[in-house]
Amino acid sequence: MSSPENNFDALVVGAGAGGLFAAARLQHLGYRTLLVERLDQVGGRASTHDIDGFKVNNGAIVIETGGITEETFAELGAEFDVRSPKPPILYRLGGKDVDVSGGGWGFLLGKLTRQGAKLVKGIGAARNDSGLPEDELSTDEWVCKYTKNEGVRGIFRNMCGSVFAVSSEELPARVFLTYFTRKSAFKTFGFAPEGTIGIWRSLASAFERDGGQLWLNAEVESIITADGQVTGAVIERDGQSVEVSCRFAVSDTGPAATVSLVGSENLPADYLETVKRGDRPCSMIAVNFASQDRLIDVPGMLSFANTKRLCYVANFTDVCPEMAPEGWNLYVGAAVPKPAVGDFDEEAETKILLDELQAEIKGFDKARILSVVTTRDGWPPQRAVSGFDLPNTTPIANLWNVGDGVKEYANGGTTACAETAKIVVDAVRERFAVEATA
Numbered sequence: 001m002s003s004p005e006n007n008f009d010a011l012v013v014g015a016g017a018g019g020l021f022a023a024a025r026l027q028h029l030g031y032r033t034l035l036v037e038r039l040d041q042v043g044g045r046a047s048t049h050d051i052d053g054f055k056v057n058n059g060a061i062v063i064e065t066g067g068i069t070e071e072t073f074a075e076l077g078a079e080f081d082v083r084s085p086k087p088p089i090l091y092r093l094g095g096k097d098v099d100v101s102g103g104g105w106g107f108l109l110g111k112l113t114r115q116g117a118k119l120v121k122g123i124g125a126a127r128n129d130s131g132l133p134e135d136e137l138s139t140d141e142w143v144c145k146y147t148k149n150e151g152v153r154g155i156f157r158n159m160c161g162s163v164f165a166v167s168s169e170e171l172p173a174r175v176f177l178t179y180f181t182r183k184s185a186f187k188t189f190g191f192a193p194e195g196t197i198g199i200w201r202s203l204a205s206a207f208e209r210d211g212g213q214l215w216l217n218a219e220v221e222s223i224i225t226a227d228g229q230v231t232g233a234v235i236e237r238d239g240q241s242v243e244v245s246c247r248f249a250v251s252d253t254g255p256a257a258t259v260s261l262v263g264s265e266n267l268p269a270d271y272l273e274t275v276k277r278g279d280r281p282c283s284m285i286a287v288n289f290a291s292q293d294r295l296i297d298v299p300g301m302l303s304f305a306n307t308k309r310l311c312y313v314a315n316f317t318d319v320c321p322e323m324a325p326e327g328w329n330l331y332v333g334a335a336v337p338k339p340a341v342g343d344f345d346e347e348a349e350t351k352i353l354l355d356e357l358q359a360e361i362k363g364f365d366k367a368r369i370l371s372v373v374t375t376r377d378g379w380p381p382q383r384a385v386s387g388f389d390l391p392n393t394t395p396i397a398n399l400w401n402v403g404d405g406v407k408e409y410a411n412g413g414t415t416a417c418a419e420t421a422k423i424v425v426d427a428v429r430e431r432f433a434v435e436a437t438a
Contacts, residue, residue: 008034008213009435010428011233011246013220013261016044017060017414018403019252020203021072021421026250027212028076029425030434034244035204035212036235038219041197042204044252045379046414048195051370054330055195055323056288059375060414061314061332062189062301063199069418073199078206081198083319084190085300089312091155092304092360097297112155112305115147122146126177133173135387142173151305158303161311161336164412165282165381170340175387178410191300193320223249223261223399230399233261247432248398250424252417254383254405255279255390262396271395278390278405281380282340285309285353287333288370294329295363309335309349310356331367333357341385346374386412392424398431400424 012023015037023035041047046060063069063082073080090097093111100108105123109116122142125131133142143156156176157168163179164171192198204214218237223230232245251258256279264272296302299318304310316323316330324330335356337349350372357364375381383405384390392406402424407416 006242006244008032008244008246009248009432010034011036011220011223011230011244011249012252013223013233013249013258014044014252014403015039015042015200015204015214015216016252016403017046017200017417018421019044019250020200020207021418022250022252022402022424023212023214024076024078024203024207024210025072025421025425026428027207027210029429031428031432033207033212034246035207035214036218036220036233037214037216040217042214042216043197043200045375045381046196047200048197051288053325054288054290054328054370055197056330056370057196057332058373059381060196061191061316062413063192063196064413064415065188065190067415067418068422069415072418072422073203076203076206076210079202081194081202082190082192084188085315085319087300088189089301089303090298092302092306093151097302108155109152112151113147113149115149116152119143119146119152123177123181127181132177135172135174137173139168139171139173139176141169142177143168154305154307155303158305158307158311161284161334161340162301162303164386165284165336166340166385167336167338170282170385172387175410179386179412182410191314191316191320191323193322195323220261222263223251223258225262225266225396228396230262230396248400248428250400250402250428252401252403254403255394255401256383256405257378258394258399258401262394262399266396268395275390278384278388280341280385280388281377281383282385283337283344283374283376284340284381285335285337285346285350286371286373286375287353287357288331288373289333289357289364289367290324290328290330290370291363291367292327292329293363293366295331295361295367304360307356307360309337309352310360311335313357313361331361333361350374382407382412386410392420393427400427 009031010033027033160168335353402420
């Protein structure tokens with residue numbers, strides 16, 4: 001039996017972006033919330049580690065500004081310290097790093113091909129439902145309807161990799177076009193001076209300020225159900241198993257891991273099959289490197305047209321010098337392997353990325369490589385390819401999923417996690433009243 005001090009309204013499993021957003025919203029509304037994280041810090045796959053004084057992100061590197069993420073911080077009274085580079089992104093076209101922020105798609109594509117106007121017209125048509133292609137058509141196939149120009153294909157391939165962590169051959173064109181014509185599409189974004197973990201620490205502080213309990217280094221061993229409802233959980237904490245009770249639960253561990261916590265015997269076969277089919281995590285490879293010389297004349301991100309794997313290089317220290325020891329510049333170069341979904345040759349794909357960094361970034365051969373990180377399988381950039389996400393609901397009426405495995409259609413990254421948290425918390429409010437406390 002759980003003790004009185006271990007009785008909660010809400011149990012949130014996992015303090016990644018989705019779990020933090022959900023827990024902070026719930027506690028701010030007055031639900032007594034317990035947030036459990038198995039690691040020793042918050043942020044999950046969007047966190048940061050210190051390597052010899054360098055603040056190296058372990059996954060997500062940019063935070064959208066002006067959208068639901070920043071709005072949530074404002075609602076919760078949490079500090080939002082994100083600095084936006086200007087211009088945010090340059091494109092390497094024909095050996096030159098070009099700012100297209102004032103010219104949009106027409107300017108970007110016109111730099112690469114005379115067929116650019118046709119592509120722009122196709123993008124414009126996608127603003128209406130009748131102009132969106134069928135789900136079966138990949139982004140690369142859609143581009144090839146207009147042009148075979150390799151630079152254009154490279155731009156779209158690397159955009160898909162940067163935003164969705166899959167190649168243009170694996171992402172439905174309908175998803176890509178919906179995102180870039182109707183969503184915020186990361187038009188404005190920035191870096192956090194403490195590394196990405198900085199904003200999550202801020203959100204966790206707001207959560208605890210409002211009375212929420214955050215248990216780090218604690219792992220939910222199982223979610224307890226009775227009569228088709230979640231009633232609590234067993235948590236390993238400080239070497240002991242602790243039982244807590246709750247009125248409802250939210251999982252940020254991904255639908256497949258949530259099934260394991262609940263026990264497949266407590267869920268219907270059709271749902272188990274749906275989760276199994278939808279458990280298709282994607283992969284990325286990142287090289288974190290530093291130099292005392294400024295290697296790219298870019299204040300934010302540099303994307304490429306003529307690379308096969310290298311999607312972007314980000315320069316953190318122009319706007320966030322705190323991320324590196326004095327006198328150093330901190331960068332990351334990221335690639336989507338082939339294939340991004342399923343098995344691939346990690347050694348060969350890493351070599352391709354390193355070779356392309358060598359070719360594209362003058363001075364890379366003298367840079368200090370801090371880490372080479374492959375995110376995949378149980379620790380992927382995103383747990384589902386956008387467009388193939390599972391629902392946030394489960395057959396257990398008081399159990400929901402949040403995060404990047406249950407994104408809304410054509411969304412991605414931490415922005416999608418903020419969106420799923422709001423949707424789930426709104427659903428909780430419809431079903432569960434806030435109980436008065438003594």
